[in-house]
Amino acid sequence: MLYLDANATEPVRPEARAAALAAMETLGNPSSTHAAGRAARKLLEEARDAVARACHARPADIVFTAGATEANALALHALGEGRTILTGATEHDSIRAAAPHAVPVPVRTDGTLDLDALAALLEMHPDPLVCLMAANNETGVLNDIEAAGRLCTAHGALLHVDAVQAVGRCNQNWLALGATSFALSGHKFGGTMGAGALITRPGQELRPLMRGGGQELGRRGGTPPLPAIAALAAALGAGYDGAKIAKYRDEMEAACVAAGGVVMGAGAPRLPNTLCVALPGRRADAQLIALDMAGIAVSAGAACSSGKVTASHVLAAMGAGELAGQAIRVSLPWNVAPDAMPEFSTAYAAMAKRGLRAGAASA
């Protein structure tokens, strides 16, 4: 199988696997006072230190969570209290579902945030919480967090950045760019599923979603998932050859375009690994099935837990019209092999050609 669905989950990094296994060999709960507890706590705090270094934050300002959905929910819950919430129109469901009454900030047709619209909304709504994704999960389009951060700072707004797809692929000093907080998820950069983090500017207080036993300095109750946290920290330290991956992606993109594909967000700065491409007139789910049968794993739109593929709200917000239901997402993993390009391109071209024949037959 050729795995090109890294934005769903990246393959686990060898460093992360080793760290998780080592953590599993470590007896003890980090909250316990005995020697075993101290050993576990040491692992936890070393992981926190490593994350802090990689993310330009203080260890004390890192709250480990079960993943990014929880980290985003915690940010909205703690920072959004009593504030109007402004969210980008192409945010992930973990933001949309946690802030159902948010004021949407429109995006341009290339998928980037409309900063003029953000400025106008900041004039209208005093002291809001603004939630923006650093990189879109479906298109890979990068938002100009620096510019958004400047606007938010100038208007006294808080800014939460959903950095899930960006961390590990195009790291930035999010706090220095003006973020009040940002969220990340271990398995999106080669850790294991089960751990994420909310990282805040120094001293930011957070009212917990779950009080529990007061772990994470009272900001997140519950025993921390030590193996997943160790894996997260180890994966953050692993290298990422963005230039090489972008080169493969660009080659696949050229092959898709040659076969009749339309690239979404083509003009915008994008993640190096992500390609969102529509095949006009072909349902996205039919494309997924055809490629899966050819042994290639890609995805499309917002997949419900049922596996049903619906038209993408991201592409709809970009004004893609019909193409919103006809686009697939190809996302290259960190360990993509050179022969992935020809294999994918051949399968894609064959699929596109079959569609032409079927279209001609029914016309």
Next chain:
Amino acid sequence: MKVVVAMSGGVDSSVVAGLMAREGHEVIGVTLQLYDHGAAVGRKGACCAGQDIHDAKRVADRLGIAHYVIDSEARFRQSVISAFADSYADGQTPVPCIACNQHLKFGDLLEMARDLGADAMATGHYVRRFEGPEGAEMHKAVDDSRDQSWFLFATTRAQLEFCRFPLGGFASKAEVRAIAAEMGLAVAEKADSQDICFVPSGTYAGIVEKYRPEALAPGEVVAEDGRVLGAHQGIARYTIGQAKRLPDAAAHMVVKRIEPGTRRIVVGPRGVQSREVRLRGVNWLTDPRELRAGVKLRARDTLHPARVVPEGEGAVLYLDEPALAAPGQAAVFYDGTRVLGGGFIV
């Protein structure tokens, strides 16, 4: 052979997938998501998919076959639910399962199966398919109580060529359940599905009210001479030949006619049978010609001997003995166990 199996999550189509896999075919399970389950049961926050899709995925995993869920909500709403409401508003008694088979299962899904390069599509319907001198023939199931041929009359000859119905030869549902248990499928003991899947509560009035509220507006119940006998709460609640829900003044009478324009229900003495029945949308599973056949006028019906005369896209039935024919229902012609064709009663 590469076979697409239409999997509903029920025991029948699960066993079909298992049988096809056991025969060594490359099996691709596909489940059509027809409606938002959460909305249908009126439970906010319930998953759009519901238990059936979950069950279909589990069966596919157990069998080790690929499985996909296709979003057919928009198509189902338009071709089945909305057409169902329209039919009632038009004073008819629709059969939504036929529309669903025609447009979704043997229409869109079959097209998708062809697109995917499949050699055949198999379903869990209880009918049999034989190769005959004219090509594929459709026959009633061995188990008469399970026979679904009446619901499948609109399957075209080209569609029939492509389809397989492995359950038609089974003597009983118990046998099918036994195979499911033997294959270790969790759905072996699952209850049979309901009559109309998108009306979980069994009251279709809510659907009609949403799409065609005028069909639930009150009107008059009148005798054939025009005398008003009472009131009714919507023509959609009536079908030809019905004796229930009539005012006291119409006791012992039955519905003879439904007039959507004036919203009047016309009643008369029992005996609304006719000898001549006109059909539209006739599908022939043999070469169209005048022929004698046994005709089923509703899902559970005996065969009425008749002469069938093609007429353009439709046909006229001349029944040997008068019978009750409700507009909107199907009339299906049989030669013994073989389905020769059928159409919708006008």
